[in-house]
Amino acid sequence: MIIPIADRMSRIGTETAFAVSLEASQLARQGKKIYPFHLGDMNILTPSVVMDAAIEAMKQGKTGYAPTAGIPELREALAKNVGTARRLNLTADNVSIQPGGKPTIGKFILVVMNPGDKVLYPSPGYPIYESQIEFQGGVGLPYGYKEGRDGFILDLETIRRSIRAGVKILIYNNYQNPTGASSPPEEMEELARLVLKNNLFVLSDEAYFEIRYSGEPMSIATFPGLAERTVILYTFSKKFAMTGWRLGAAIGPVKVIENISKINVNDESCSNHFIQYGALAGLQGGSEGPAFIIDTLKARRDVLVEKLNAIPGIRCFTPEATFYLFPNVTGAMQRRGINNVEEFRKVCLHETGVSFCTRRHFGRPLPGETEQYVRFAYSGIDLAQINEGMAKLAEFLT
Numbered sequence: 510m511i512i513p514i515a516d517r518m519s520r521i522g523t524e525t526a527f528a529v530s531l532e533a534s535q536l537a538r539q540g541k542k543i544y545p546f547h548l549g550d551m552n553i554l555t556p557s558v559v560m561d562a563a564i565e566a567m568k569q570g571k572t573g574y575a576p577t578a579g580i581p582e583l584r585e586a587l588a589k590n591v592g593t594a595r596r597l598n599l600t601a602d603n604v605s606i607q608p609g610g611k612p613t614i615g616k617f618i619l620v621v622m623n624p625g626d627k628v629l630y631p632s633p634g635y636p637i638y639e640s641q642i643e644f645q646g647g648v649g650l651p652y653g654y655k656e657g658r659d660g661f662i663l664d665l666e667t668i669r670r671s672i673r674a675g676v677k678i679l680i681y682n683n684y685q686n687p688t689g690a691s692s693p694p695e696e697m698e699e700l701a702r703l704v705l706k707n708n709l710f711v712l713s714d715e716a717y718f719e720i721r722y723s724g725e726p727m728s729i730a731t732f733p734g735l736a737e738r739t740v741i742l743y744t745f746s747k748k749f750a751m752t753g754w755r756l757g758a759a760i761g762p763v764k765v766i767e768n769i770s771k772i773n774v775n776d777e778s779c780s781n782h783f784i785q786y787g788a789l790a791g792l793q794g795g796s797e798g799p800a801f802i803i804d805t806l807k808a809r810r811d812v813l814v815e816k817l818n819a820i821p822g823i824r825c826f827t828p829e830a831t832f833y834l835f836p837n838v839t840g841a842m843q844r845r846g847i848n849n850v851e852e853f854r855k856v857c858l859h860e861t862g863v864s865f866c867t868r869r870h871f872g873r874p875l876p877g878e879t880e881q882y883v884r885f886a887y888s889g890i891d892l893a894q895i896n897e898g899m900a901k902l903a904e905f906l907t
């Protein structure tokens with residue numbers, strides 16, 4: 510029998526980082542000690558204020574369907590919280606609760622993009638943008654990042670060039686996975702100017718807005734004229750260490766949000782009911798939980814940056830947000846006579862147990878890319894393991 514798989518499935522991508530995970534766990538099963546820097550998952554407990562409220566809600570019978578766009582209390586609380594942090598005038602109507610941050614990507618594209626429309630997206634970047642654009646028949650135009658003085662900066666020249674080729678949508682991820690880039694105010698202002706001048710619509714992926722170690726976070730939606738044309742991807746996953754709970758939101762102009770909620774009706778009906786009460790308690794619970802998460806992550810970042818920069822041929826910035834590092838490993842590869850970054854990853858994994866992703870896991874390389882990068886995530890590995898793993902990697906590469 511021929512199994513009928515629709516043609517469109519040939520266009521959908523995946524997160525190839527999961528293949529790294531599989532490889533690492535196979536080695537672990539064979540008894541190899543693994544240092545997991547590959548996945549952006551977290552080994553930090555969800556704050557108890559969230560857990561307690563979710564358990565209580567379950568006991569109170571919040572186990573049936575919830576309203577499609579989310580419980581009104583949570584939508585209102587998010588409108589207030591996100592509105593205050595970004596200086597936006599939001600109401601519950603601007604918020605559609607989602608089962609995670611990720612669903613907002615595909616639903617946003619489904620609602621605003623017609624087949625054939627051109628969409629700017631970051632590469633290296635979260636691989637689901639490229640996957641969803643192509644799956645839904647759009648034309649993806651990637652833009653990259655360059656090494657600046659203190660961190661990665663947007664390749665605005667490529668963005669300007671693509672806009673001249675007729676772009677409808679911009680996907681922008683500030684604070685960025687995988688580079689850890691934070692746009693300085695002038696960079697974000699220039700991007701906002703280009704968006705307005707060229708009448709673009711924006712998906713602002715703000716999954717890491719609250720995972721910040723210094724400075725004030727900024728959203729492109731705050732610039733005059735941008736709120737009307739921007740949907741914010743919000744997630745509870747990172748801020749409250751809730752990756753497996755699956756809760757987030759699409760936040761933006763009412764017309765788009767209503768259409769996104771219509772897709773909820775067709776897809777999952779609603780997000781998990783009692784979890785929404787947990788998230789609500791988290792939002793109301795002050796900063797106690799998130800502050801612990803940030804302190805834990807910051808201590809890991811500081812050690813890891815120092816250890817990476819101490820290895821000959823590795824150069825690494827200290828990002829002020831996210832829990833990712835994107836070191837340049839070109840020199841370290843040359844020292845070992847390796848040209849291919851995937852081969853470098855495998856050698857390091859098999860020889861030292863240190864497991865990380867490479868630039869290749871975050872979209873197709875762009876023309877003219879000559880330097881080699883890998884991504885270290887430090888959200889799922891504690892300090893003692895970071896120290897142990899990095900000692901092995903340093904010994905192997907020095």
Ligand SMILES: Cc1ncc(COP(=O)(O)O)c(C=O)c1O
Nearest residue numbers: 549609610611635686716744746
């Ligand atoms: C940039 C970015 N956007 C969205 C997501 C999805 O978040 P969630 O786990 O809440 O679906 C992630 C997850 O790693 C991410 O890195």
